[in-house]
Each structure stands twice: as structure tokens, then as C-alpha cells.
Amino acid sequence: MSSASSPTQKPLQSASTLTKPLYGDEVPISEKEEIMSDVYCKVADRYDAVTDVISLWMNKPWKQRFVQQIQAKPGDKMLDVAGGTCEVAKRYLQYQDSVNNDQTSSVHVVDFNKNMLLVGQRRLAGSDWIRNGRITFAQGNAEDLRDVPDNSVDIYCISAGMHNLPHPEKALSEAYRVLRPGGKFACLEYGHTEGMVIGAVSRWYWDNVVPVLGQLLANDRASYERLARSVRTFPSQQQFAQAIRNAGFHLPGKGYELYQWGMMVAYIGSKKV
DSSP: OOOTTOTTOOOOOOTTSBOSOBTTBOOBHHHHHHHHHHHHHHHGGGHHHHHHHHTTTOHHHHHHHHHHHHOOOTTOEEEEETOTTOHHHHHHHHHHHHTSOOSSOEEEEEESOHHHHHHHHHHHTTOHHHHTTOEEEEEOBTTBOTTSOTTOEEEEEEESOGGGOSOHHHHHHHHHHHEEEEEEEEEEEEOOOOSHHHHHHHHHIIIIIHHHHHHHHHSOHHHHHHHHHHHHTSOOHHHHHHHHHHTTEEOOTTSOEEEGGGTEEEEEEEEOO
């Protein structure tokens, strides 16, 4: 993760421009989805295990904290976008079961990568959630949720997915469309660590350590170089919070909360009534 002043950091761009650099090259936006899909096809089976190591075993605690901060209500219907391995969906239903004593809430998991969805389906196969129809799956694009009706979900959630998208602003527009008025928008995304020293260490870690871990743990250095660069060039939390507001959402306060100095950032807001 880079600091807010990193020279590689770029604002959200229009469809007519090039996307952020991937793997050392300027890649046309039209090719980014295909590139990232190929990356996740390669790493799907090992994705969560490698992410745990890369995050210094903070990945699961971050997601647990994120789900708790959403403060879901009994009966809420969540749309979990880019949620293929079900790390968030599982914690959401556990929260509803244990905190709200609720058996009526549900989650629909959408991911553009079928390999990631298969990991999640295998992980929860045989669970009461599957048997009772409380969790469903579909392959789909965050930028075009054509199968999800307007004003139909109570919570829109996306975790570590925005940085992969060619047009994050389109995903925000779709999130606004499918949420009912007053519904919650919840995004957990890699951030830019704040502070000169921590920022420098973070940039060095992403550029030098993450690809090596990808090679050691998943035998795939190139994919993790691409993933690292996609994270490093995502807009700052200040820029992305403004983009969320520009899409029509209300974000309280400064608009985000930092986890571990900004290694991850939680954006939790709502669609205006």
C-alpha cells in the first residue's frame, strides 16, 4: 500500500483513458477485466491462504470487524459482490445467527470469476445456509448487475474487489441502483497507509515481498505482481470516499475508517432516502 502522496496513485478515470499500470505496462481498460479474471483463475484455490499470509494474518480479523460494523438488522438481504470465496458472506450469516438470532436474512454472492465462486460453494456445501436457501450464487459483473432489480437489497457489500475493476465508478452506480432507499453501502478495500515511514515500508512490501510470497505459496509470481500493482495504483481513501459521495451515497464523517494505518479501509454509508 502506498501513502496518499505516492506518485503512482491515480484518480478514477473515464472509460476513454488507460487504466492504472498492471505488471509494468499501461493496459487498456478494455483488457483489464480479462487480465484480472486470468489472475484469479490461477490463484482461486490458494487465494484465501495466500491472502492470510500477505496480510500478516489480519485478513480474517479485518473481515470480522467489517461485518460487525455493518450492523445488519434481522431479515436483511445482502448482495455480496466479488465475494466468491464467501469469507464475508459466511461471517455475515454467522452474525445474523448469533447476534440477531435471525434465520430469515440472506446473502446473494456474485463474482465475475467462476473459479472463485466454486471455492465458496465447496466451502459451504452441506451447510444449513445452503439447504435453507439463505445463500445463493451467481457469476456476474460488478459494473453491470443486470440480474439484480432496482431497490432490491438492504446491504451492498464488496470486499477487496474495487481495485480490480476497470471502472469503479460504474460499480458504485450499480450499487446505488440495486440498494433500496436507506440501504447500507459497505466496501472494504486496500488502502494507502498514512505516514511517511509506514507508507515507504508498505510500498516496499507490496513491490518486493508480495510477489515473492506469491511464488512461494502459490507458485505464481506474475499474478501477485499484477495484484500488487492493482492495489498500489488504486485511488487514495480520500479520493475514493469522494467518488462514493459523488455516486449519491451518504458517508458519515470523513467517509472511511482505517484498519492498521490504512492497510485496509472500510467505507460504510447509506443510500439517501
